[in-house]
Amino acid sequence: MTPHTYKPLTIGKLRGLQACASLRGTFTCLALDHRQNLRKANPAFVEDAELSRFKLDVTAELAPYATSILLDPEVSAAQAIAAGVLPGDKGFVVAVETTGYSGESTARRGQVIPGWNVEKARRMGASMIKLLVYYHPDSPTAAEAEAFTAQIAAECLKYDLGLMLEPLSYSLTADRLTSDERRYVVVETARRLTSIPGVDLLKAEVPLATDDLDEARLAAACREVSAASVTPWVLLSAAVSFETYQRQIIAACQAGASGIAVGRAVWQEAVHLSGHARREFLRTTGRERLTRLAALCQALAKPFTDFYTAEAPFDWYKTY
Numbered sequence: 001m002t003p004h005t006y007k008p009l010t011i012g013k014l015r016g017l018q019a020c021a022s023l024r025g026t027f028t029c030l031a032l033d034h035r036q037n038l039r040k041a042n043p044a045f046v047e048d049a050e051l052s053r054f055k056l057d058v059t060a061e062l063a064p065y066a067t068s069i070l071l072d073p074e075v076s077a078a079q080a081i082a083a084g085v086l087p088g089d090k091g092f093v094v095a096v097e098t099t100g101y102s103g104e105s106t107a108r109r110g111q112v113i114p115g116w117n118v119e120k121a122r123r124m125g126a127s128m129i130k131l132l133v134y135y136h137p138d139s140p141t142a143a144e145a146e147a148f149t150a151q152i153a154a155e156c157l158k159y160d161l162g163l164m165l166e167p168l169s170y171s172l173t174a175d176r177l178t179s180d181e182r183r184y185v186v187v188e189t190a191r192r193l194t195s196i197p198g199v200d201l202l203k204a205e206v207p208l209a210t211d212d213l214d215e216a217r218l219a220a221a222c223r224e225v226s227a228a229s230v231t232p233w234v235l236l237s238a239a240v241s242f243e244t245y246q247r248q249i250i251a252a253c254q255a256g257a258s259g260i261a262v263g264r265a266v267w268q269e270a271v272h273l274s275g276h277a278r279r280e281f282l283r284t285t286g287r288e289r290l291t292r293l294a295a296l297c298q299a300l301a302k303p304f305t306d307f308y309t310a311e312a313p314f315d316w317y318k319t320y
Helices: 011-020 036-041 048-065 077-083 118-123 142-158 179-193 215-228 242-254 264-272 275-300
Strands: 027-032 068-071 091-095 102-104 107-109 128-134 162-168 201-204 233-236 259-262
Touching: 011 091, 011 128, 011 162, 027 048, 027 233, 027 275, 036 048, 036 264, 048 068, 048 077, 048 264, 048 275, 068 077, 107 142, 118 142, 128 142, 142 162, 142 179, 162 179, 179 201, 179 215, 215 242, 233 242, 242 259, 242 264, 242 275, 259 275, 264 275
Parallel strands: 027 068, 027 259, 068 091, 091 128, 128 162, 162 201, 201 233, 233 259
Antiparallel strands: 102 107
């Protein structure tokens, strides 16, 4: 998609993207919707109260330096609002899917959190929904994952709520995806899933194995993601080191990404801290990291406004 080929967007979805981005139209989303992997990392987080306290600490210290915050409805979204730690001038993205997957590891299935839905997210004031889907274009469950995505996307269209889609790749064998396989899966996933009506922003994995640090290959693979995706895309961090992620961001944004959705690369050391030590780490190292990444996105990322336009005739509300 060239900068002068615009896709029409509804007013509610456009407003959601605007709320989640910088004034220039780039994204630095602070991702905090993790659940099971945090419980595994710190046994104290088995208790909902402790996991919630951690997320609220991170939100309180780092949210002011992001353009938006991604939280889960189970232990952090409503709690962050009630505690007053979610800044009112930041975009608010809420996850809709359960942690983990059902089915075989080589044919994964996702599902919505029981008792939760898109309408409730809209009612609580979310700017966007985030949906994670496990996807491999050659999996026997690929069509099912596409239908699942289309169902949630249709609900987002109904409630005029933006949809951030996060596909996670996996191997169809017991082996880990090679770098070339990962590249194929991530690029083809972008091609197939962003074409689903109602998907507005792709939260993509780095399109190589995380230990593949070949800069030329990374740049070329990121350009392929940009060419395949018909929506803006942001790069997730996937628990790599801050230094590695910083290199990935530069390559992705120079290749056409619109920013990042960053979690553990910024705050992962805080998982094993508590009280004052946790807050101090977030206030210093965490804040410095996020500020640096935000500056990179602001300087290098492609604004989402290069993708979308909206019309607002004076009688728009009559048919809205």
